[in-house]
Amino acid sequence: MTEPSAPLFSPEEFRKYGYATIDWIVEYYKNIESFPVLSQAHPGDIRASLASSPPEIGESFETILNDMDRIILPGITHWQSPNFFAYFPSNTSTASLLGDFLSSGLGVQGMLWATSPACTELETHVLDWLVDMLGLPEQFKSTSAGGGVIQDTASSSAVCAMLAARERATNFEMNLHGGTGKLVAYTSTQAHSSIEKAAKITGIGSKNLKLIEVDEKFAMKPDALSKQIKADRQSGLIPFFVCATVGTTSSTAIDPVQEIGTICKQESVWLHVDAAMCGTAAICPEFRFIHTGVELADSYCFNPHKWMFTNFDCDCFYVADRTTLIKTLSVLPEYLKNAATESGAVIDYRDWHIQLGRRFRSLKLWFVIRHYGIEGLQFLIRKHVALARKLTEWVRADKRFELAVEPVLNLVCFRYKRGDAFNKELLERLNKSGRLYVTHTVLDGKYTLRLCIGQTNTQDRHVEGAWSEIRETAEKITLRNER
Amino acid sequence: MTEPSAPLFSPEEFRKYGYATIDWIVEYYKNIESFPVLSQAHPGDIRASLASSPPEIGESFETILNDMDRIILPGITHWQSPNFFAYFPSNTSTASLLGDFLSSGLGVQGMLWATSPACTELETHVLDWLVDMLGLPEQFKSTSAGGGVIQDTASSSAVCAMLAARERATNFEMNLHGGTGKLVAYTSTQAHSSIEKAAKITGIGSKNLKLIEVDEKFAMKPDALSKQIKADRQSGLIPFFVCATVGTTSSTAIDPVQEIGTICKQESVWLHVDAAMCGTAAICPEFRFIHTGVELADSYCFNPHKWMFTNFDCDCFYVADRTTLIKTLSVLPEYLKNAATESGAVIDYRDWHIQLGRRFRSLKLWFVIRHYGIEGLQFLIRKHVALARKLTEWVRADKRFELAVEPVLNLVCFRYKRGDAFNKELLERLNKSGRLYVTHTVLDGKYTLRLCIGQTNTQDRHVEGAWSEIRETAEKITLRNER
Numbered sequence: 001m002t003e004p005s006a007p008l009f010s011p012e013e014f015r016k017y018g019y020a021t022i023d024w025i026v027e028y029y030k031n032i033e034s035f036p037v038l039s040q041a042h043p044g045d046i047r048a049s050l051a052s053s054p055p056e057i058g059e060s061f062e063t064i065l066n067d068m069d070r071i072i073l074p075g076i077t078h079w080q081s082p083n084f085f086a087y088f089p090s091n092t093s094t095a096s097l098l099g100d101f102l103s104s105g106l107g108v109q110g111m112l113w114a115t116s117p118a119c120t121e122l123e124t125h126v127l128d129w130l131v132d133m134l135g136l137p138e139q140f141k142s143t144s145a146g147g148g149v150i151q152d153t154a155s156s157s158a159v160c161a162m163l164a165a166r167e168r169a170t171n172f173e174m175n176l177h178g179g180t181g182k183l184v185a186y187t188s189t190q191a192h193s194s195i196e197k198a199a200k201i202t203g204i205g206s207k208n209l210k211l212i213e214v215d216e217k218f219a220m221k222p223d224a225l226s227k228q229i230k231a232d233r234q235s236g237l238i239p240f241f242v243c244a245t246v247g248t249t250s251s252t253a254i255d256p257v258q259e260i261g262t263i264c265k266q267e268s269v270w271l272h273v274d275a276a277m278c279g280t281a282a283i284c285p286e287f288r289f290i291h292t293g294v295e296l297a298d299s300y301c302f303n304p305h306k307w308m309f310t311n312f313d314c315d316c317f318y319v320a321d322r323t324t325l326i327k328t329l330s331v332l333p334e335y336l337k338n339a340a341t342e343s344g345a346v347i348d349y350r351d352w353h354i355q356l357g358r359r360f361r362s363l364k365l366w367f368v369i370r371h372y373g374i375e376g377l378q379f380l381i382r383k384h385v386a387l388a389r390k391l392t393e394w395v396r397a398d399k400r401f402e403l404a405v406e407p408v409l410n411l412v413c414f415r416y417k418r419g420d421a422f423n424k425e426l427l428e429r430l431n432k433s434g435r436l437y438v439t440h441t442v443l444d445g446k447y448t449l450r451l452c453i454g455q456t457n458t459q460d461r462h463v464e465g466a467w468s469e470i471r472e473t474a475e476k477i478t479l480r481n482e483r
Numbered sequence: 484m485t486e487p488s489a490p491l492f493s494p495e496e497f498r499k500y501g502y503a504t505i506d507w508i509v510e511y512y513k514n515i516e517s518f519p520v521l522s523q524a525h526p527g528d529i530r531a532s533l534a535s536s537p538p539e540i541g542e543s544f545e546t547i548l549n550d551m552d553r554i555i556l557p558g559i560t561h562w563q564s565p566n567f568f569a570y571f572p573s574n575t576s577t578a579s580l581l582g583d584f585l586s587s588g589l590g591v592q593g594m595l596w597a598t599s600p601a602c603t604e605l606e607t608h609v610l611d612w613l614v615d616m617l618g619l620p621e622q623f624k625s626t627s628a629g630g631g632v633i634q635d636t637a638s639s640s641a642v643c644a645m646l647a648a649r650e651r652a653t654n655f656e657m658n659l660h661g662g663t664g665k666l667v668a669y670t671s672t673q674a675h676s677s678i679e680k681a682a683k684i685t686g687i688g689s690k691n692l693k694l695i696e697v698d699e700k701f702a703m704k705p706d707a708l709s710k711q712i713k714a715d716r717q718s719g720l721i722p723f724f725v726c727a728t729v730g731t732t733s734s735t736a737i738d739p740v741q742e743i744g745t746i747c748k749q750e751s752v753w754l755h756v757d758a759a760m761c762g763t764a765a766i767c768p769e770f771r772f773i774h775t776g777v778e779l780a781d782s783y784c785f786n787p788h789k790w791m792f793t794n795f796d797c798d799c800f801y802v803a804d805r806t807t808l809i810k811t812l813s814v815l816p817e818y819l820k821n822a823a824t825e826s827g828a829v830i831d832y833r834d835w836h837i838q839l840g841r842r843f844r845s846l847k848l849w850f851v852i853r854h855y856g857i858e859g860l861q862f863l864i865r866k867h868v869a870l871a872r873k874l875t876e877w878v879r880a881d882k883r884f885e886l887a888v889e890p891v892l893n894l895v896c897f898r899y900k901r902g903d904a905f906n907k908e909l910l911e912r913l914n915k916s917g918r919l920y921v922t923h924t925v926l927d928g929k930y931t932l933r934l935c936i937g938q939t940n941t942q943d944r945h946v947e948g949a950w951s952e953i954r955e956t957a958e959k960i961t962l963r964n965e966r
Contacts, residue, residue: 011509014577018508021581022501025588026494039600043828046604054612058856061578064849068585072846075601080590087818090592090840094497095544098504101584102551104794105508107563109573117522118558121529129537152635153838163684178688179662193814194839200811201646201837203686205661249818305840311587312842328683331676335570335732335924335933339911345526354684354837355636356677357573357788359795363555366547373541428822441818450818 017061024065025097032081036434039077046075077437082458085466086439088249088277088411089454093309099367100311103360110358113346114338120347123150123362126369127316133374134282134302137295140318142347148318149352150361154276155194157301157317160325160353162198162241165270165298167328169240175328179203184232185241186210188220188255190248192274208237218253218405218443220244226263233267241270244297246290247278250441250450251404252411254278254290261296273300276315280307281385281409284378290408307384307410307454308377310368314361317352326351384410384453387463391451394467400474404448411452413443416474420447429473436466500544507548508580515564519917522560529558560920565941568949569922571732571760571894572937576792582850583794586843593841596829597821603830606633606845609852610799616857617765617785620778623801625830631801632835633844637759638677640784640800643808643836645681645724648753648781650811652723658811662686667715668724669693671703671738673731675757691720701736701888701926703727709746716750724753727780729773730761733924733933734887735894737761737773744779756783759798763790764868764892767861773891790867790893790937791860793851797844800835809834867893867936870946874934877950883957887931894935896926899957903930912956919949 049071079090110119127148128141139146151157166174166183174180183204187195189211199209210232212225229239242264244255257273264271273294279302281287294300301317304310319325330351332341340346350356372380388410395401395414404413415423424447427440438451449470453463532554562573593602610631611624622629634640649657649666657663666687670678672694682692693715695708712722725747727738740756747754756777762785764770777783784800787793802808813834815824823829833839855863871893878884878897887896898906907930910923921934932953936946 010577011512014512014580015505015509017577017581018505019502021584022498022505024585025501026498028588029494029497038597041600043596043600043823043826044604046601047608050605050608054616054852055856056858058859059853061581061854064578064853072589072601072605075599075604076589076591077597077599079592079598087592087598090590092587092590094493094500095547097497097584097587098500098544100587101504101580102507104575104580104583105511106555106559107573107575107794108559109562109795113526114521114560115562115570116558116560117524117526118529118555121527121558122533122555125530125533133537153840155838155840159684159837166686174662174686174688175683176688176690178664178666178691179657179686180664181661183661193816193819197812197814197837197839200658201642201685203649203657203662205657205659207659208661249816311590312592312840313838329680331680333676333732335922336676338922340526343526354642354680355638355796356680357636357638357795369537370542370547371544373538375539376541439818439821 020065024068032078033083035073035078035081037078037081037083037437038431038434039075040434041075046071080455082455082462083436083466084455085451085453086437088306088452090305090312091307091309091454091456092311093368093371093456095367095371096309096311096364099364103363106360108360110360111350111356112336112338112341112348114340116360119360119362120349122366123349124347126362126365129369130316134279135285135288135291136300136318139295139320140300145322146318146320147322148316149349151301151315151317151353152313154192154274154301154303154315155197156354157315158194158198158243158272158274159201160317160329161270161272161299162202162204164319164325164328165241166202166204168270168324169238172327181205181208182236182238183240184208184210184237186212186225186228186239187243188212188214188245190214190218190250190253191243191245192249195243214253218248218251220255220260222256222259222263225260229263229267229269239267239269241272243272243274246273246275251413251443252278252408254408257291257296258293261293265296270298271296273297275300275302277303277306278409280304281381283374284381287409304365304368307381308368309372309380309456310364314365329353380456384458387453387458387460388412391463391467398471404443404446410454411450413441413448413450415446415448422477423447423449425477426474429477430469433469435469503548507551515561516566518556518561518564520561520564520566520920521914521917522558523917524558529554563938565938565945566919566949567938568934568936569920571789571935573788573795574790574792574937574939575794576851576854576939578850578854579793579847582847586846589843591843593843594833594839595819595821595824595831597823599843602843602845603832605849606832607830609845609848612852613799617762618768618771618774619783619801622778622803623783628805629801629803630805631799632832634798634800634836635796637675637757637784637786637798638680639837640798641677641681641726641755641757642684643800643812644753644755644782645685645687647802647808647811648724649685649687651753651807652721655810664688664691665719665721666723667691667693667720669695669708669711669722670726671695671697671728673697673701673733673736674726674728675732678726697736701731701734703738703743705739705742705746708743712746712750712752722750722752724755726755726757729756729758734896734926735761735891737891740774740779741776744776748779753781754779756780758783758785760786760789761892763787764864766857767864770892787848787851790864791851792855792863792939793847797848812836863939867941870936870941870943871895874946874950881954887926887929893937894933896924896931896933898929898931905960906930906932908960909957912960913952916952918952
């Protein structure tokens with residue numbers, strides 16, 4: 001065997017190419033506002049630029065890095081642009097990127113405590129910190145009967161919550177024998193699609209997920225929930241799970257967790273609170289109202305990878321009773337047995353989620369919290385909310401527009417008072433301009449624009465620019481229509 | 484509001500701290516052989532070094548980076564050490580680390596084609612490349628009715644395969660109405676624990692996963708499978724899923740996919756092939772025998788994050804019929820609707836797995852394949868297999884030891900001929916020495932040491948050193964016992 005032309009892994013080549021990569025990212029952020037926020041590529045454009053077959057012989061790193069500009073950038077929708085106002089943000093920071101990079105560099109796989117004690121213990125520690133930072137109840141701390149774990153996304157947290165609830169409700173029988181089609185779950189009509197997906201995945205069935213109606217603020221009606229649970233029980237069904245949302249995707253509506261939780265306790269039904277987007281706001285005491293009643297929850301999650309400057313993926317999932325979760329997901333084959341696990345003195349996070357293997361994700365979270373401090377995080381969140389309030393006032397002051405609902409935190413839902421077709425065209429034109437990226441939803445049956453302010457670098461001028469662009473584009477469409 | 488003391492995200496601070504981070508990783512790899520491979524930390528050691536509360540005010544990056552040495556390194560089990568022979572590897576390379584870092588830097592979230600066309604199209608393209616590189620059947624290409632997607636781990640692939648199989652078997656009824664407890668799945672007694680976990684998660688029930696016996700090479704017996712399926716059908720159960728393993732965790736046994744696949748076709752049962760560890764070997768034509776019969780599979784997965792120099796996480800999951808998978812996992816709420824999706828001309832990978840959000844993981848895979856070329860990848864895999872064969876000969880030549888089974892590729896399973904207690908002590912002493920890390924399994928009821936050679940930088944001297952250490956340690960225990 002002869003050595004191949006491509007070099008193996010050497011520290012010095014890593015330094016050289018590493019610096020070049022850092023420089024590439026620095027340039028990218030310097031120029032980020034010059035790219036159209038939403039990629040203007042057409043289907044197939046990117047594939048057409050790629051080599052049809054993989055190379056037989058290795059290529060130089062310079063060649064590969066050059067293709068980032070030539071091939072990849074035209075196909076990028078710039079989530080880190082300060083003009084990205086679409087969906088919910090997926091923001092990041094220097095501290096997060098470098099913490100995550102160190103995690104890749106160490107390359108540890110933390111499925112067991114023993115396979116890197118620091119990976120497990122830092123995670124437990126930082127998730128306990130976050131309980132204090134967000135003012136969450138003590139039941140979610142590792143020092144109680146509960147505890148937290150990092151999942152990839154809130155979708156996976158929803159699956160795990162539903163599984164633990166399912167097993168609690170069936171005395172761990174469904175894990176063994178499969179479903180009966182009698183378990184019933186509940187969430188609001190405004191809940192995230194991941195709840196329906198979880199109902200399918202876990203063998204509950206989407207028809208057994210009842211969507212409870214909402215009030216004028218798009219928050220779940222507790223009375224309707226209570227009534228539905230009672231009716232289902234009378235029909236011989238087994239209510240077992242409720243998901244309350246703290247910040248729905250369409251409008252960041254806050255379900256009344258206190259009332260919902262009281263019903264869940266009375267009915268012995270598992271309460272999961274999905275605060276994926278809005279949970280982060282609770283770092284500021286003035287926004288902690290969103291969590292009223294969360295001490296009644298069996299599980300809770302929020303995503304630092306949305307609004308807490310921590311790069312994707314990072315969802316923090318908490319349970320009040322870790323034993324149920326672990327008993328639900330634990331499988332211990334011979335090849336994973338080890339003295340530390342047998343001692344019972346350690347946490348093995350593989351039993352807390354779907355996957356076996358896991359990255360050292362707490363490192364980036366630790367870096368973010370230490371880099372900003374509580375003060376720094378509060379500053380940025382308050383700034384985003386203040387910008388959203390400014391925009392809200394502008395929308396309110398312009399009689400051609402209307403707010404679809406009163407904004408709660410950093411998401412503004414609004415429309416031009418000319419019907420769906422007009423607003424649809426407005427959205428398409430805005431996104432085609434490349435100057436900003438906004439998305440839509442439907443509220444009260446009406447097409448609605450959503451503008452969410454949560455990107456790390458968004459400043460006043462970006463929101464001012466967005467509002468000008470929105471008004472000018474609406475004017476252009478109006479003029480054309482009147483011609 | 485006053486600006487916080489911690490800086491916000493600025494390109495120049497990113498350059499400065501980025502270079503420092505690169506330097507830290509370079510030093511880490513230079514010194515990696517000086518650390519004990521298995522962390523010698525005791526439960527609670529790492530937490531005891533961490534600040535009890537999160538900081539109010541941000542800290543300097545220098546302080547945080549210093550804590551990597553002070554707090555984190557003592558709690559690291561060094562998966563990237565060339566003396567790591569435990570479990571299966573989770574290796575990496577310069578190309579992978581930097582490709583992954585660029586993906587974090589871009590910070591895009593590829594849930595939809597529109598949210599970054601390059602993220603979707605590069606993934607489809609590279610997964611098609613890999614079909615050719617591994618000599619997999621055309622049915623797994625995006626140009627056929629099938630296609631590939633990157634999942635985090637083989638555990639998640641197993642869940643998705645089982646879900647699609649479940650829905651195909653129930654005409655998409657279980658998604659709606661939940662389980663009946665009548666579906667039955669099959670795998671061998673040697674299959675990975677993730678298959679049992681998947682049976683629990685998907686509402687099938689672990690009692691409805693039948694473990695089929697294995698032959699003297701620890702591979703599934705097709706006759707036993709066929710008999711069990713027929714018996715279950717006679718009892719009114721519905722056989723729906725078989726998982727064949729190409730490279731079991733205990734001993735890299737290769738299930739006879741050809742025979743198993745023929746049975747699955749006759750019985751109209753979904754065949755999933757789990758080649759998480761060994762699939763990579765098929766880059767070398769001489770090792771493609773492991774995939775004989777894989778054209779009979781409905782789904783297949785292998786992990787570039789194990790043996791293909793791609794940092795965790797990266798599992799490639801293929802299906803022969805993407806329509807079934809997509810129909811099983813698709814949920815389309817209003818806020819995700821967009822013109823590209825409606826055109827039907829694009830892939831939206833969110834419908835191919837449990838999560839909604841997704842990282843740009845194909846970037847690292849593209850970097851790895853281009854950096855090494857097929858030739859470079861073949862070189863490293865052949866080297867690992869050659870080293871394992873060398874070790875096999877040494878074990879065979881030393882009459883005090885025995886091979887537990889004839890090695891297939893890069894995993895050597897062996898024991899000292901003195902019973903379980905002796906081998907258990909041998910393993911503990913080896914790992915306590917810090918000079919290498921090996922793990923164990925049980926084969927034929929006997930405690931067995933597993934030594935897997937797959938770390939990127941492992942050279943002859945590391946395997947020679949490991950074998951000396953094993954022999955010397957065994958001699959020391961023997962001497963003490965005889966004293």
